[in-house]
Amino acid sequence: MSHELLSKVGSYDFLVEPFHCDFSHRIFIGHLGNHLLNAADFHSNERGYGMDYLNTVHKTWVLSRFVMEMQEMPIAYDRITVDTWVENVMKFFTSRNFAIRNSNGNTCGYGRSIWAMIDTETRQPVDILAERDGLITAYIEDEKPCPIEPFKRVRLSKDAKTAKVIDTHYSDIDVNGHVNSVKYIEHMLDLWPLDWYRQHRLTRIDIAYTAESYFGDRLHLIVEESADGEFDIQIMKQSPNSDTLKEACRGKIKFCEM
């Protein structure tokens, strides 16, 4: 299968569905994140280095880091466009950026992500550049701006407290057989009551994914306020019949007052 060279930046339209919005009629950041991951999937499939191709050679993309920074949250019934492009490719990692525009043409925010490619049998990283003679490098777009800060390091002190322990359920587990990346975001945001969201708007979320968690794992959410309106959160997984906690992901969430 040969692929005609397409544009480096792919643009995908999504309707902001009413039931994907919170009480304030703004899209839940988890659903927005899902649109970004869909855009990544469409973009890479259309260009020949997506899951469609990788599955045939027993490889897959794994999301390693994800950040979204929003000036404005799209509201119900708006039609948004997600632009996505590959900013850089190295042997074991590639960075993919996102811009989110609403139907007025305003940019609502940006995203950054870092992905690894793994062999689905060994679960070990593989050389991205070796795949299809480095096809992905034909699509590097390093001039389109993505004016948000790179990933922030998340570091919790020893005093950080476990805020909640939750069980994983059938609906947490996605096509890959493990807890869906976006579900961790939902679980983090569910730490705050509705009243908090009446007075605060999420402006930025950084997540680093460390290890996959599975059905039956219990998730321990450890939280620390690192600055005013800024929270570091670590999600530790506890496998059934085990007392050991291992990190699944860690994130930083920033709110501003409304």
Next chain:
Amino acid sequence: MSHELLSKVGSYDFLVEPFHCDFSHRIFIGHLGNHLLNAADFHSNERGYGMDYLNTVHKTWVLSRFVMEMQEMPIAYDRITVDTWVENVMKFFTSRNFAIRNSNGNTCGYGRSIWAMIDTETRQPVDILAERDGLITAYIEDEKPCPIEPFKRVRLSKDAKTAKVIDTHYSDIDVNGHVNSVKYIEHMLDLWPLDWYRQHRLTRIDIAYTAESYFGDRLHLIVEESADGEFDIQIMKQSPNSDTLKEACRGKIKFCEM
């Protein structure tokens, strides 16, 4: 605003997004239900009796009953079409049906729903036929088949056991300010472990919505197996600082072995 008379049946296409699918690559029934509710929303708005218009006169549609029966669950990346039409209208209730087709043209399943119209200030039912001179009646389609049984009555015995008690969170609450209709379905299906879904496929779900629940309510899920692979579930809500349980909804879920 005048509305040209459109077709009675509206058809809406949806992509089965990969991250809306479970470990078996079949769409989560909650996400499918959401597509049906979106189709209902689009269909009624386009025809002048949807939320868009009702909001301007301080009224809204309220879902009272919902049933889906599936012969086949659409799989990831499939493009499905949801047909929807109004089957009947009475003073205080209207029935709306659904058919779900996949991209091969096969019918995957059907849905039925019953809706009331309420005044958003008094929360009392209003006369549907009085709205816009009964415009909705111009769209009654009572010949298109919807070959599934009507709603089943759900009746739990006094011996039925509370299987789980869960808290409501920020992400449960939708644009209407109460727990999203589809979230109850998710909470019900999360009663079974992943292994159950490796051996069973959901074939039918009936839900009757009794009262809205709000952020901070605790939900008590009471479950009873009424026949082989058939479960009756009642969700009772407990408001903060109250010992009283009131019914939020009740449902019947049918599985078949795979």
